[in-house]
Structure formats: C-alpha cells, structure tokens
Amino acid sequence: MTTGNGTGRPLLEVRNLVQEFVVRAHGGVRGGVVHAVSDVSFEVRAGETLGVVGETGSGKSTMVRSVLQAPPPKSGEVWFQGVDLATARRRRDLVAARRQMQAVFQDPYGSLDPKWTVFSIVEEPLAAYRTGDRRQRRARVEEVLDLVGLDPSVFGDRKPGQLSGGQCQRVAIARALTLAPALIVCDEAVSSLDVLSQAQVLNLFERLRTELGLSYLFIAHDLALVKQVSDRVAVMYLGTLCEVGPAEELYRNPLHPYTKALLDSIPSPDPERPRPRVPDELAGEPPSPLDPPSGCRFRTRCPRAADICAAEAPPVRAARPDHTVACHFPLSPVAPVSPARHGGDGAAD
C-alpha cells in the first residue's frame, strides 16, 4: 500500500542536509552561527523504521524539523515520494507531501490544544484538508481512535487535561494517522512517559507499522528503546551522522567510537551486567555547535583520535552491507575508503 513509489527509491531520501542558525550576542552570551546540522544524508525505506540516537544538542530535532520543512533547511535535498521538498515550488506538491508525512512530538500536553476535545483535535487535519463530509469525518475519527486503543465514546468528549500522558500521546498519534500518512516522524514521542505507557505506545507503533505499512523516522535518546522499534539506526553527534547500520548489528558490533561510548553508558535491568561506564573522554560536555572542532567533530572526546582526525573530516565508508561509518579509525577493520553515503546505496549495491 504505502510504498514510496514504484521506482524502488526510498520513501524519504535526505542528501547533504545543512541547517544553521545565526544567533546574536546578548548579555554575555556569544553570538555566531550555530552549526546545528552539517551535511547529513540518510534514507527511510518504505515499511521500515529508521531510529536516530544522539546526545542532547546533537541536532536530532533540528534535522527532523528541516525534513518537515519547518523551517526549511539552509541547503540540501529532501526527497519524499519522488518530490524534493526543499526545492518544490508547486504548493500542490508540498501540500500533498505534508499530508503523507506526519509528526508526533515529545510533550504530550503541550502539543494538544487544551481547550479542544479529543474528537476535534483528531478531526482537525481532516477539516484542514477539507476531506469528506461531516459523517465521513466522524467515522474516520472513530476509526483512528479505535486504532490507537481509545474508545471514542469514552474519550471523544474529553479534553487533554483529563487524560494521562500516555493517553495524550495516543491522541497525538491518532491525529497523525487521520490522513493516512506514509511516514510518521516521532521526535522523543515516548520519552516523557513512564515505562508501562511507553511500552503500550511502542507496541502500538509496531502494530500500525505491520497493519498499515507505515514507515517511521524515530528519534530518541534512549538506545534500548530505539532498538526496540528500529530496523536501522543512525547515530548523530554534533550535527553529523557518525554511523548508520542495521539495528542488531550496530548495537552488537559498533564501528564508531562514539556509538560504543553511547552503548557503554546504558544502565541495564540485569544487575549482573557491569554498571555503565562513561569513558573519561566522554566526561564533560560536547563542544559548542557555535564552534565545532575541525576535521572529525568527535575528536575532542575520542580515545582513538590522531592528527588526521583534526585535519580531515572522516569520509563516509561502506563498512559492511548496509552499514556505513564516518571515522578514520573504526573499531573493526573496514574496507578501504570507497565513497558512500550513510544508509545510501553504498555497499548494498
């Protein structure tokens, strides 16, 4: 059903995405250019979930917003269903794409208008796109509320303030589903929920993926959670992608020193496992995106850094099938430099 298009191209293809913000100095705060996303390329294939992990400030949300064109990126291409959103001049193309790409954000209460009922919140996109008549819209709203596990007769008339965090998030998901999108972008969509609501919503995402053939771009800082839902995972650091690969393999056998550091920081419910260790290099804050390090952006915290890391940005290398890494000294031997794009057609072809 909701495949990208007939040509075998990915549903979403992002190339050389750049987003920067000019900040003015004020009250002792430095001004300059924030290099929030720098030359990022990746793709989301039809029916798959691409997870994105990275520390706070690494640019995950900025990347997502650039993809959604809110605001549009400074440069780069965002191909969605065969249309480059970044350059699409025809309003019709953009409008069509926006319908097919919906987003669910972190704050369950903040993202819903507190004065609206659940029913009108979920109906809103249908009304905005003037889809169907009153009765058809009502049927669709009831259908999607059912789909996310909210009984329309119980919850339809409630307002967000009368819902739990998990229920609010279901409403946000229902709203994202009303227009039958192909791609759902989740930015920390379950991060503020406790473990039981989180598990319920994650299972819901999975059910929708198999039942409706949805694809997801799934951003979260919790690596175990991202693994739970992802086919492939991208690791982001200070505005760049370090490594992109199949979830299982990337977690079992990370190639980038930063990926490994992230994995070592995770607490496990198994007390026999060693306590998470932060390598000394990772202690302290990442450098400011106002003034990112030359060469490899991770070099100021990397235990493997050498002179070349400061001089040259590491090229993206195809390490294993469908697994790319941007590092001069990856943790396992990889093939000599062959030009590739993250998650792109690199080694797979």
Add this chain to the structure above:
Amino acid sequence: MTTQIQPDAAARTGDPDAPLLTIENLEVTFRTRDAPVHAVRGVDLTVYAGQTLAVIGESGSGKTVTSRAVMGLLPRTASVRGSIRLGDRQMVGLGEKELRKCLGREVGMIFQDPARSLNPTMRIGSQLTEAIRVHLPLDRRQARERAVELLAMVRLPAPARRFHEYPHQLSGGMRQRVMIAIALACQPRLLIADEATTALDVTTQAQIMDLLLDLQQRFAMGLVLISHDMGLAASYADQVAVMYAGRVVERAPTREMIAHVRMPYTRALLDATPRLERPPHAPLPVISGRPPDLRALDPGCAFAPRCSRVRERCRQERPELAEHQPRHEWACFFPCADDTIPGEDER
C-alpha cells in the same frame, strides 16, 4: 580543591548502623473539591548512611508525594499522618520553621526538571551562594569560595566562568549539576533525587550517576533514587522498593529483587522495559489499564484489575507487605513463582 568540605556526615550520625531516615506508616491525603485523594497509604521506608535506595513505580504511584512529605514541601491541602524520623528526630507535626531548620542541613533534594527549579533571572553563582548562606554561617566571600568549590566538585566545566552565567546558558546536564551543587551546599546526610536524570540523555545520565555515587561514598550520604526506570535502579541501587497506588508492594536488595521478582506488578515493570538483549520489533509484554483512582479504592489489592494472577481473595482482602523470605518483602497473596526454587508454584 575540596579541602573545606569535610566528610563529617558520618561523624554526625553517631551510630553508623542507625538509620538516617525512617518512614513508618506514612499516609498523605489531599483535600480536593470532590473526594479526598489518598496519594500515600501506609508507606514504610528506611535509609541508612552510605546506602542507595531506589523507589520505583509508574507515574502517579506516590513517589514524589512521599519524598515531598519528607521535605515538608507538600501544599496546605495535604494532611500527613504516620512517622518520618530523621535520625531520632520526629518530623511529622513540626512547625514550618523548625522543620526548615532541621531539614536544611540534613536533607537535600534534586528535582526532575532543573529548568523549572532554578531561578531564570538569577546568576548561577548568586543562587548557589544564597543557598549556602541560608544554611552555613559564612560571610559573602567565604560563601562564594565555597560555591565555586561546589561547582568544581560537581564537575561543572569552567566553574569560575559559569558562576556568572544564567541558567538558560547551560545545557540540561549542566543545570542538573548546578542543582546537585545546591542540594549539597549544606552537606546533607541524605539526598533525595526525584527523577533527577529522567530528562537527560544516557551519557549525561551516566555521568551524573557516577557523580552522585562518588559523592555519596565520600560523605557517607544516604541516597534515595526515585525513578520509573528499572535499569537505573538495578545499576545503581543497593535496595529497591516498588510502589503502586500509594503503597510499597515489594522491597528487597537489588540483586535479590531482580533475580527473584515475586510481586506481579514488579514483574510487569521489568518485562515492559526495553532491553538491548531483545531483537528489534519483538513486542514488549505489557499489562493494560491504568493505576486505580485514588479517590475511591476498593478494599482488595489495588493491582487486582490489571493482574494476571488475580483470584477471588485479592478482591476481598488487602495483601500486606511482609517479609516472606529473608530481606525480601512483598504484598501479594499469589506471588509469581520463584523459578530458582524447583517445583515452586502456588498455582
């Protein structure tokens, strides 16, 4: 660097084996416009010097209300019954001023949202200096020195410079470090961290936890970690108490707890936690439903409506927390089988 901060906390305790904090049969009820909310319904907890106790439970289970009761930070609509003893001093019933005086030096608390607990219009340094001078008889210069020292102790990068910055100029992790510095200003014997790392990413969380445990060892502090994350509890706590609907439903030393979970609710929390060991797309085993309405509780086990092991007795009678095995307490009539004991299953 930390010469002035003496690990005198242990000395102050007197008997090292005496508990720092003893909560007995704590009940907290909020008056609301309709029926009263029974947020905490008979909680017992004990914290020793140098010990880390994790309090786990889903949102609304009463973790925050319990810790706010210890801090005397509940709104006026709350009525508190039972006993909260700090050392051998009874806190329940003390007047606000007396309470502040005892608590100030003894207990520090770190809240979930560092952005909201810092004053956005005040420089970091002034907030910290103020906190220090409330509790310690230092002049402004001494307090300043102490403040910079505390910022260095919580490993804030470039502490002397940060001193003059405002909260919005710091990242979430840095703000949380400042909150810890403020909580430590008075060298408390007990530190309560309420979801202190929930909003932080994993590397920052690991750093903050390292820091907390290190400080705890150095000053022989008691540490209460409040969280809904079993992984965090298993990695850092000596003992785990699980709360449901305002009561402690299972409690044991961490290893014992994770290896031999008996209470079906604890089992549900553990099962629903995403783990790196699981393959992608494997459905998470999760119970449905929500915690009960705390205004109108049925007489039986509060978990009964969601429990897979429920039987008639559970709806009639309330299971009490009891030590069924050495140092392992649970409140359940039909606990999960301990799969390490062959053939044991009450069902």
